Each structure stands twice: as C-alpha cells, then as structure tokens.
Amino acid sequence: MSTPAEEHVTTSNSLNNAGLAPASAVSGAASTSANGAPDADRAVASRIRTFDNAQLRKDFDVQSAFLYLEDFLAPEVTAQLIAAARALLPEVNRNYLPGHKQGGSVSRHTIDRLAPFIAQLYRSKELIGWLEHLTGDKLQLSPADDPHAYALYYYTKPGDHIGWHYDTSYYDGRRYTLLLGVIDESSCRLDYELHTRNPDKADVPGSVQIPPGGLVFFDGDKLRHRITPALDNEMRVSLTFEYVTDPNMRPWRRVISNLKDAIAYFGFRQVFSQFARRNAKGEGV
Template identity: 70%
Template sequence: MSVQAEEEHVAANMRAAGAQSAAQSAEADAAIGRALGKQDPDRLRGEYVDQGSFLYLSEFLPPEATQRLIDAANALMPEVNRNFIPGHKAGGSVSRHTIDRLQPYIAELYRSPKLIAWLEKITGDRLQLSPENDPHAYALYYYTRAGDHIGWHYDTSYYDGRRYTVLFGVIDDSSCILDYELHTRDASKTDEPGAVQYPPGALVLFDGDKLRHRVTPSREGEVRVSLTFEYVTNPNMRPWRRFISNMKDAIAYFGFRQVFRKALQSARAGGGKAGGPA
C-alpha cells in the first residue's frame, strides 16, 4: 500500500470513528431526553433539598437505555478487577478507562448535555465533568460473589469543590441493600436512616460528602452491578490529594497498573500537572 493510500485509509477510519461517536452521543442524549420527559424538576429539587442533598427515583432511564447498560455490564465481566479490604469491602470494578475503550456508549451517557443540565437544576450547582485521569468519573461496580459489599462511608471529594454521585441500577439479581443516613453533616437535624434496593434503570443522586451509606453483603449465586457517574464543581485537585486519591483507587478499586499508568500519561500531557482541569 502506498503512503497516500495508507493516509487515506487512516483518515477514513478516523471519519468512521467520529461518525460512530456522534451517533452514540445523539442516541445517549435522546435517551436522557425521554427519561426527563417524565420528571418534574421543581418537585424533585424540593425533595432533594428536604432530604439533605439526596434523591432516589425508582424509574428513570428508558428501557432501551437500561438494556444497553445491562449488555455493556455483561460484556465487561472479563475486565473486572477484584478487590478486597478486610472489614470494609469486597467486590469488583471496571474503570472509565476500560469503559472508554470497550463500551463508549456509557461515556456518551455521562457527557449528555441534557443530563448535566437536569442535574444542575436539582443540585443548584454548576457541574463539570471529572478530569480525564479520574477512573471514578464513570465506573461499574460488580457484586458477584458471596459476601461482596462495601461498609459505611462517604464519597469524599478530594477536589477543591464538591463532588456529586449519580448511581444507576444496572443488574440486580441480589438481596443487596443500599443503606443510607441523611443529615449526618447537619447539626440542626436528626440523622434519618433509609434503605433502597434500586432496580435496573433507577437513579440515586447525592452530594458525596453528605450521604453516609453502605451496600449490604451479597449471597451465594447473586449478581448485582451498578453504574456510577461523578460530577464536580471544581476539577482542580492538589498534588498530595491526587496521590491519596490514586492510592485509594489503585488499592480499593482498579489496580495499580491502570490507575498510575493513566495518571502518568495525564501528567505528561499536562506538563506534569496531574489533576488539573479537564
């Protein structure tokens, strides 16, 4: 093949990839549009505020989008990184870096302008995407063995601003429960316990620094998969916080090779300033 023919072949592949990405982006945004057509943002904003920055919707994503997520979760099973921290958590994870490579529809759903605009109405904050080197920006979490769980915790933000968590139910053939406690950071209110077993297509939204929560252990033969999206109000992260965040992600979720390889690539691309704006 001549140099010219090779260049034309590469260009054609790039055009095809761009067209596919644009089609997936439009499909994802359209799915969110259908989901939002059933929602009353003013009422939901009130519920969110009353519950101390927490909202649960048992039905959110339309069936076709939910099925896309189920198919993606099943296809990514071989990519799951198992992790175990005695006394705190056991389970499996697939980071945004693997998702980008193998199931980009999830990334397009995360970037949906309609979804972000709706989340801003509910939270009252100006939201931004998490930086490209953050493996938690969007990730799948798998509970596939007896005893898989995560103990009580907050989704602590290491960013200079707030970090919001969106959970989607994907697969739930399990007895696992999301237990939570509202108002734990508000001294003027009494802690309020709650629990949900969110089904495929359901949505949970909360401020990561305000909701204390856990997932109860799974039983033998059960399967549970959830998808998380993380949005921030300020994508800057101080270097020492970035190191702590990377260590936590490597040990508890995605493995050292994936986390630190991506972190180094991002640092080189940004002139050594890992954790800077996306």
C-alpha cells in the same frame, strides 16, 4: 410525618402527580445512533420531560442533597448498560479490604476502550442540565485521569459489599455521585442515613434496592451509606457518574486519591498507567 421508607417512596411517586404523561408514553421517542446504541441526549430528554422537576428539586433539598427514583432510564438505555456490564465481566478488578470492602470494579479507562456508550451518557448535556437543576450548582465533568469519573461496580461473589462510608471529595469543590442500577439479581441493598452532617436535623435512616434503570443522586460528602453483602449465586452491578463543581485538586490530595483508587478499586495498572502515558507525551499531571 413520614417514615424514612415513605420519604423516598414519596419522592419516587411524585413524578407524575401533576398529570404529566407516563414515561412509557414517550420512551420510544429516543432515536438510536448508526451503531445501534440509543442517542443518550434524546433518551434522557424523553424521561426528564415527564417528571415533576420542581418537586424533585424540593425533595433533593429537603433530603440534604439526596434523591432516589426507582424508574429513571429509558428501557433501551438500560438494556445497553446491561449488555455492556456483562461484556466487561472479564475486565473486572477484584479487591478485598478486611472489614470494609469486597467486590469488583471497572474504571472509566477500560470503559472508554470497550463501552463508549457509557461515556456518551455521562457527557449528556440533557442529563447534566437536569442535575444542575436539582443541585443549583454548575456541574463539570471529572478530569480525564480520574478513574472514578464513570465506573462499574460488581458484586458477584458471596460477601461482596462495601461498609459505611461517604464518597469523600478530594477536589476543591463538591463532588456529586449519580448511581444507576444496571443488574440486580441480588438481595443487596443501599442503606443510607440522611442529615448526618447537619447538626440541626435528626439522622434519618433509609434503605432501597435499586432496580435496573433506577437512580440515586447525592452529594458524596453528605450521605453516609453502604451496600449490604451479596449471598450465594447473586449478582449486582451498578454504574456511577461523578460530577464536580471545581475540578482542581491539591497535589497531596491527588496522591491520597490515587493510592485509594489503586488499592481499593481499580488496581495500580489502571490508575497509574494513565499518568505514565501522559508523562511520556510531555503532558502535565
């Protein structure tokens, strides 16, 4: 029986056990667009075809909808995300919730204006198809007014952290979180506990420090997790994508979700300005 640390390391190392070509052998095949950004679909495809995807699906299932890969993104994609994260530093909205959370965030609405490559990666058909293979679910994009659909999270000051929580879905269906490492000049770790919602399995603790280009993928309602506090002169930036199985949300849940996002993450202007613009155009909320 493996230890918790061995469990995720085994997952990460299972990619090339079937004699597949190393990812580095094909990563250079990803082409770039006219503006110099990598082609998201080709970049993702160049990686996932090197993986033992049947084994990864088994790992995801055995670990109660959780997967960690320390080397997922093609290098040129990681470089693009790092550049975007640094360029968006002036746009960070900082929040502090005593006893639970301290840090900064940039929502998908700001990303759409200033870092459109992130939106292209989020919508990659190759990426979504691979995630559907892992989950066995038909995945959909989060609605256009969801600021969490894709967002950057910044830990740049001493004590920046987030306490133990689940990524609770307010949608009628499941919501999956894809977490990508972007910048890691820190000692911060993702601590997690597997199987906490399964009474037939013992809880399994684990901890990873996600490098740039690394991936964590999980069902937000199943994984209990936290980010440990940053120290002096440290910087950690992560990017999350949220995919849903049903994009509908009951009105009272939408109110709760919007208030949570405004207070704990993106600020009232970022969250509610989208609704004001839609109402001005006569669109439904």
